[in-house]
Amino acid sequence: MALDSKLIDDGLAADNTLQAICYKRGSLQLLDQRKLPLETMYLDIHGSTDGWNAIRDMVVRGAPAIAIAAALSLAVEVANLKDFNGGSKDAASFLESKLEYLVSSRPTAVNLSDAAIKLKEIISKAASTVTVPESVFQAYIEAAEIMLDDDVATNKAIGSHGANFLQHQQNNSKRFSVLTHCNTGSLATAGYGTALGVIRALHAQGVLERAYCTETRPFNQGSRLTAFELVHEKIPATLIADSAAAALMKEDRVDAVIVGADRVTANGDTANKIGTYSLALCAMHHHIPFYVAAPLTSIDLSLSSGQEIVIEERSAKELLHTRGGLGEQVAASGISVWNPAFDVTPANLIAGIITEKVSPFSHSLCL
Numbered sequence: 001m002a003l004d005s006k007l008i009d010d011g012l013a014a015d016n017t018l019q020a021i022c023y024k025r026g027s028l029q030l031l032d033q034r035k036l037p038l039e040t041m042y043l044d045i046h047g048s049t050d051g052w053n054a055i056r057d058m059v060v061r062g063a064p065a066i067a068i069a070a071a072l073s074l075a076v077e078v079a080n081l082k083d084f085n086g087g088s089k090d091a092a093s094f095l096e097s098k099l100e101y102l103v104s105s106r107p108t109a110v111n112l113s114d115a116a117i118k119l120k121e122i123i124s125k126a127a128s129t130v131t132v133p134e135s136v137f138q139a140y141i142e143a144a145e146i147m148l149d150d151d152v153a154t155n156k157a158i159g160s161h162g163a164n165f166l167q168h169q170q171n172n173s174k175r176f177s178v179l180t181h182c183n184t185g186s187l188a189t190a191g192y193g194t195a196l197g198v199i200r201a202l203h204a205q206g207v208l209e210r211a212y213c214t215e216t217r218p219f220n221q222g223s224r225l226t227a228f229e230l231v232h233e234k235i236p237a238t239l240i241a242d243s244a245a246a247a248l249m250k251e252d253r254v255d256a257v258i259v260g261a262d263r264v265t266a267n268g269d270t271a272n273k274i275g276t277y278s279l280a281l282c283a284m285h286h287h288i289p290f291y292v293a294a295p296l297t298s299i300d301l302s303l304s305s306g307q308e309i310v311i312e313e314r315s316a317k318e319l320l321h322t323r324g325g326l327g328e329q330v331a332a333s334g335i336s337v338w339n340p341a342f343d344v345t346p347a348n349l350i351a352g353i354i355t356e357k358v359s360p361f362s363h364s365l366c367l
Contacts (some may be wrong), residue, residue, distance in 0.1 A: 009243065017234060018031075018185070018186045018187055018228075019031065019186065019191065020033065020060060020062075020065055020067065020187045020188070020189075021060070021068060021069060021072065021148070021190055022042060022153075023072050023076075023148060024143070024147075025040045025075075025101075025141065026068075026079040026080055027044075027075060027076060027157060028044075028051075028072050028075075028157065029042040029044055030042065030043050030044065030054050030059055030060045030069055030087065031041065031043055031059075031060070032059050033058065033059060033060065033061060033187055033224075034057075034058055034059060034154075034302075034324075034326060035222050035224060036187075036225055037210065037224055037225075037227070041172075041346060043059060045069075045072075045076060045196065045338045046075045046076065046077070047076060047077030047080075047306070048070075048073050048077050048098045048101060048102055050073060051069055051070050051072075051073025051074065051105075052070075052101060052102055052104075053072070054074075054079065054104045055069060055070060055102075055105040055106055056071065056105045056106065056235075058219065058324075060189065061140045061183075061189020061221070062148055062183060062184065062187065062189055062351055063109035063110070063111040063188070063261070063262045063294075064111055064155070064188065064189040064190065064194070064262070064295060064297070064298075065111070065187070065188050065189050065190065066103040066105075066106060066109055066111065066112050066156075067111040067112045067147070067297070068113055068115075068144075068148050068189075069116065069191050070099075070102040070103075070105065070116075070146055071078065071115050071143075071144040071148075072121060072144050072145075073102070074095065074099065074140070074144070075079055075105070075140065075141045075144040075145065076100050077098070078095070078137040078139070078333075079141055080143065081137065084133045084134075084137075086133055087131060087132070087133060088126070088127045088130050088132060088135065088136050088209045089127055089134055090133060091107055091133030091134075091137060092097070092123045092124060092126070092127035092136055093122075093124050094243075095136070095137075095140055096118075096120050096123060099116040099119060099130070100116070102116065103116050103151075103213070104118070104322055105185040106312060107310050107312055108262050108271055108309065108310060108311060108342050109262040109263065109264060109298075109314045110262065110263040110264075110297070110298055110299075110300040111295070111298055112260075113296045114300075115297070117142065117215050118143075119140065119143055120148075120212060122139055122140065122143045123139070123140055125139075126139035126140070127173060129132060129173060130233055131135055132193040135199050140152055140251075141151070145166060146206060148190050149190075149347075151189055151191070151281060151295075152190050152192055152251045153189035153356075154188050154191075154356040155190070155192040155193055155194055155295070155356075156192050156197065156292050156297045156356055157182060157356035157357075158194050158197055158198065158210070158294075158295065159192060159193070159197030159200055159201035160194075160199050160201055160352040161354055161355075161356070162197070162201065162258065162293050163198055163201035163202045163204075163207075163293070163351070164200030165354065166178075166202065166258075166291075167205070167207055168226030169289065170207075170255065170256075170258075173179075173195055173212055174206050174209075175206075175208065175209040176207065176208070176209055176255035176256065177208070177210040177211070177212065177244065177253060177255050177299075178198075178199055178202065178208065178211055178212070178254070178256050178257070178258055179207045179211075179212040179213075179214070179248065179249075179254045179256075179257045179258075179279070180196060180199060180211065180212070180213050180214075180222075180224065180226065180253065180257070180258055180278075181214045181216055181257075181259045181272070181273060181275060181276055182214075182221045182222060182226070182259065182260065182272065182275075183196070183216070183222060183225035183226045183228075183261035183274035184197070184259070184325065185197070185200075185225070185229040186194045186295065187220075187225050187228075188225075188260065188310045192291040193229075194260045194261075194294055194295065194316040195258045195259050195260045195291075195293040196226065196229060196230075197293070198293050199204040199230075199258070200209050200219040203233070203235045203236075205243050208235065208236070208308055209236070209238065209255075210236045210238060210240075211235055211236065211237040211238075211324060212237070212238050212240055212248060212254065212288060213227055213230065213238075213239055213240070213244045214239075214240055214241070214245060214275065215239065215240070215241055215242055215280075216242065216273060216275065217242055217248075218318045218319050218325070218339065219318060219323050219324035219325075220251060220266065220315075220323070220324055221273070222239070223239055227239050230312050234269075240276055242278075244278055245248060245278070245282055246286075249283065249286040249288055250286065251270075251280055252347040253323040253330065253342075254283075254286075254288055255288070256288060256289050256290075256291060257280070257283045257288060257289070257290045257291065258278055258290075258291045258293055258354075259272050259273075259276050259279070259291075259292055259293070260272060260291050260292070260293060261293075261294035261298045261353075262298065262342055263298060263300050263303075263309055264298050264299045264300065264353060265291065265300055265301075265303040265305050265306050265308065265309065266293060266300075266301045266302075266303060266304050266305070267303060267304060267305050267306075267347050268294075268349070268353065269305050269306030269307075269309075269344055269345065269346055269347050269349060270292050270299055270306070270311045270345045270350060270353070271292075271311070271342045271343070271344050271345075272292070272342060272343070272345065273342060273343075274340055274341060274342055274343050275343070276342075276343055276345050277343040277344065277345045277349075278343075280345045280346075280349040280350065281316065281349065284349050284350070287352070289351040289352070289354050290345075290349060290350055290351055290354075291350070291351055291353070291354060292345075292350055292353045292354065293353075294353065294355060295355060295356055296355050296357060297357075306344035306346065308343055308344075309342075311340050311341070311342050311344075312340070312341045312342065313338075313339055313340050313341065314339045314340075314341045315339065316335060316337035316339060318339055319331060319337050319339050320335075320337065326333060
């Protein structure tokens with residue numbers, strides 16, 4: 001990517017949580033998560049092209065963060081746009097085309113397309129009521145900024161609802177341990193997190209015995225990012241290999257599994273980081289409840305089941321080289337590679353889905 005970069009000393013939000021997205025009107029910086037945990041570097045995002053590249057190249061990842069980063073990258077572009085030629089309708093067409101381009105960066109996460117649809121509605125409404133393009137651009141910028149603020153509030157509600165529900169399910173009898181997969185914390189959202197937000201809330205309430213996180217191969221979002229967040233938050237935590245999850249459950253060291261989601265279909269099937277399906281199967285075998293924590297924007301009622309979800313396939317290099325494709329080659333040259341970024345967990349393996357609005361539900365959406 002042809003992006004300017006610079007180091008930022010703290011990388012913290014006002015509440016001392018890690019911050020993946022640093023925004024003020026006309027300026028956007030994204031934490032380069034490919035370099036964590038060894039280096040904290042932010043990249044300057046000047047517009048939608050930089051935003052598309054940052055999302056595609058995994059500078060920023062996590063379904064909520066992807067949507068917000070995309071929306072804000074375009075907000076920065078139009079905030080700094082000079083001498084736009086055209087009227088309000090031209091401005092609307094310009095913005096809508098840019099949003100469609102951004103949605104193509106990573107197709108599996110529904111949050112991005114959901115954000116684009118909502119922003120297009122605001123753009124269309126603005127274009128129908130004003131005549132100058134600047135007013136359309138202003139309406140878009142304000143809407144994108146609201147999405148940033150709303151995501152943090154949404155995540156805190158998910159964390160609170162999930163923690164309260166899990167305590168109720170455990171009958172408040174003891175402290176308990178939770179296993180999570182991939183990264184669903186502050187680095188995957190505008191702040192606080194979804195599944196990791198529930199873990200944070202459990203810890204704050206004094207009922208978390210231990211959080212276990214998988215390494216989450218091949219890009220290692222668990223070992224590089226989730227472990228980093230857990231250590232930063234001083235939450236008692238243990239990192240395990242992806243292949244150790246079943247053994248950990250067999251030893252009766254896991255009371256619940258909680259993961260995030262990139263898309264939830266109308267029947268409750270859920271797409272999430274590759275390896276999630278395996279965890280759900282292991283959890284069911286060991287009679288351990290398996291929960292999904294996600295905002296309502298992750299729910300896609302236009303799809304009847306997980307069979308309709310388009311699963312993104314990533315570069316073979318992520319498996320052939322260390323550090324998710326960024327390091328030295330470790331696999332034999334010439335070997336074929338299958339590298340889906342996500343898998344689908346059927347609804348019958350999911351004990352409940354935790355959102356910002358409703359309590360967890362079993363095997364069906366309760367909206």
